[in-house]
Amino acid sequence: MGRLVLLRHGESQWNLENRFTGWVDVPLSQRGMQEAKNAGDKLRGFTFDRAFTSVLVRANETLRIVLEAIGQTTIPIEKDKALNERMYGELQGLNKAETAKKYGDEQVKIWRRSFDVRPPGGESLKDTAERVLPYYARHIKPYVLKGETILIAAHGNSLRALVMELERLSREQVLELNIPTGAPLLYEFDQNGNVVSHRYL
Known part of the structure; x- marks a missing residue:
């Protein structure tokens, strides 16, 4: 049985701000x-x-800290920008509350939570x-199908995109999906690659 743990990086300095x-x-x-x-620890x-x-360094640092904590620093690690956070364009660096004042709460919510509206x-x-999803299909899923245990350290939106696929969520359902920082999410698969269970650890 293949196992996949998804981990959103810990709080970044800009999450804090x-x-x-x-x-x-x-x-x-x-x-x-x-x-x-x-x-x-979990x-x-x-x-x-x-x-x-x-x-991105926030995901790399999260992965490094986790692997040191569990004593598994020598496993193969692949880094790829395909797993980067969503690119927020002109909004990058802006305070979310100030952006909501400028553009309106509803517009900012659409940019943040809609499926196909770009900021x-x-x-x-x-x-995203x-x-x-093509990166997952080519580079990660084959190992899951072999029964390996895989860890992905990435970001709120790159992981939302993957969870949408794994759980077959609709566009409407994914809008309300929020993945917390630093909370490991475990998926277990059968030999055909179907999800048989998922839970936060």
């Missing part, structure tokens, strides 16, 4: 480092065959899914 982060390389906050350590019973992460100069969740 309530800013749109996107592809800007922002480090973990002190709380984010602790969240990563806590995730490591994953102590797992033996991972390999790990995947984005190229100015940025990506929609649909755009169009890079995440």
